Amino acid sequence: MPPLTQKDRAAQIDKIRQLPAQVESLVKGLTATQLTTHYLPDEWSVAQNVHHLADSHMNSYIRCKLIATEDRPPLKPYDQDKWADFADAKGADLTPTLALLKSLHMRWVVFWETLPDSAWSRVGIHAENGPMSLDDIVRLYAEHGEAHLDQITRTLAAGK
Numbered sequence: 001m002p003p004l005t006q007k008d009r010a011a012q013i014d015k016i017r018q019l020p021a022q023v024e025s026l027v028k029g030l031t032a033t034q035l036t037t038h039y040l041p042d043e044w045s046v047a048q049n050v051h052h053l054a055d056s057h058m059n060s061y062i063r064c065k066l067i068a069t070e071d072r073p074p075l076k077p078y079d080q081d082k083w084a085d086f087a088d089a090k091g092a093d094l095t096p097t098l099a100l101l102k103s104l105h106m107r108w109v110v111f112w113e114t115l116p117d118s119a120w121s122r123v124g125i126h127a128e129n130g131p132m133s134l135d136d137i138v139r140l141y142a143e144h145g146e147a148h149l150d151q152i153t154r155t156l157a158a159g160k
Contacts, residue, residue, distance in 0.1 A: 015142035032092035039158035
């Protein structure tokens with residue numbers, strides 16, 4: 001993918017900044033049943049989506065730090081479906097996960113906004129996706145958050 005402009009980077013960072021509040025707004029006031037029911041076949045529950053965002057974005061934050069500090073570090077993939085099957089990723093209590101997501105994104109935004117221009121092209125080597133630059137990652141995870149907002153919205157609509 002081509003490098004992002006500073007304006008494009010700022011837009012992607014803003015999406016990352018806004019995600020925790022958007023997620024919290026979508027799930028506010030939902031019952032445990034609404035959070036944990038699989039309303040769509042072969043899709044995660046709302047709770048699994050929220051917990052996955054924290055798991056995925058924690059992994060990505062660490063990958064970003066590795067890329068910024070090491071020469072072409074390996075970026076280990078993980079099986080997100082197996083992670084989503086753990087009890088901590090299926091539970092209806094989203095309080096700790098929402099707090100984690102909010103704090104993580106606050107730190108991640110600081111990382112992104114203070115990253116020197118020269119660092120954006122640094123890469124890590126993902127076992128499945130090959131070389132990934134920090135430009136690629138900010139773009140990917142801004143889109144990742146939006147995709148899960150959409151999935152949560154579709155899941156809730158299917159439960160009505």
